[in-house]
Amino acid sequence: MGKRVNPMGVKSALTYEVSEAAVALGVSKATIRNWVRDGLPIMATKKPYLISGAEIRAYLRSKSKAAKKPLNHDELTCFRCGAGRKPFAMSVECFPNTIKTSRLAGACEQCGGAASRIISNSRLDEFAATFHFKTGAGSEP
Ligand SMILES: [Zn+2]
Structure with a gap:
């Protein structure tokens, strides 16, 4: 707390x-x-x-x-909206956060702002099925 x-x-x-x-x-x-x-x-x-x-x-x-308010399974927290939002195109990047957690980051479907959520690595597979994980950096256009 x-x-x-x-x-x-x-x-x-x-x-x-x-x-x-x-x-x-x-x-x-x-x-x-x-x-x-x-x-x-x-x-x-x-x-x-x-x-x-x-x-x-x-x-x-x-x-x-x-x-x-807890997030739905398919939502990230949008900092601009101050609420749970789906990421644009359900597309997220996954970053290591701590040893046991990862951070999913995407763009808010509604305002385009930064949206993210911290997930437990034990649930990565579950979230990979929900979101489209963008593959590694270096594949930028
Ligand atoms: Zn937003």
Whole structure:
């Protein structure tokens, strides 16, 4: 159980480095990194990572909403909609998350925003039957 974080701690018009976001929200840098691993979108792949305040707010809101409503089997959590959504074309990418879990990431069918969910590796086969897993990186157009 994480403590509740007030999304209003960040300003939606600003961008934050991990350490700045941690200070603004009163959480540890590790917490922010966990959120990124959990699907909070970052703005660059190079360090220092920048995170938009608007995305942090959307992420925190969706987290508190998502906690109340379990996802259907064929849904990911869309951080912009703040709800369970099917991924576009039922297509997801699968990333290693922890030793026991993986993260499925796709684009929200409704808003095109980043949607993801963490699944147990023991259920990978089950989810592979539900979603179309995109095969490895490097096959981009
Ligand atoms: Zn959406």
